[in-house]
Amino acid sequence: MTTPAWNQVSDKDVKRAMKEYDRLGPDRFFAEHGFAPTTTYELVDGDRRYPPKAILGTAYEFATGQRLASGDFEGGRTGAVKVLGTMGFDVRHR
Numbered sequence: 001m002t003t004p005a006w007n008q009v010s011d012k013d014v015k016r017a018m019k020e021y022d023r024l025g026p027d028r029f030f031a032e033h034g035f036a037p038t039t040t041y042e043l044v045d046g047d048r049r050y051p052p053k054a055i056l057g058t059a060y061e062f063a064t065g066q067r068l069a070s071g072d073f074e075g076g077r078t079g080a081v082k083v084l085g086t087m088g089f090d091v092r093h094r
Contacts, residue, residue: 004060004073006083013059014089018043018050020058026051033058035070041081044090052091053080 021029030036035054043050053075057068073079081091 004068005064006056006060009056009059009063009083009087011087011089013063014055014084014087016062017055017058018045018048021050021055022048029058030054033061034067038075038094040076040094041091042094043084044092052084056080056084 020033024032026037033054035051035057038051038053041052043052043055053070053073057070057073057080061067075081084091
């Protein structure tokens with residue numbers, strides 16, 4: 001598994017993915033973007049909660065045009081949680 005080029009993803013891409021999640025709702029979002037609900041961590045934005053791995057994977061698709069499968073990258077502390085935290089997003093243990 002090669003690590004995706006997260007440096008191509010901007011905070012705008014992440015926010016766009018969050019808006020997409022809000023617009024579609026969880027079930028349609030997961031069906032359309034190929035991820036599952038979060039189990040351990042959540043991306044927090046005000047009073048909203050998001051699945052970090054699904055949001056980051058979708059942001060990557062928006063930024064690069066390449067779709068990642070859930071198995072293409074880690075979601076936890078060493079994966080999506082770390083990437084989003086480095087970008088300045090608030091990711092908390094559920």
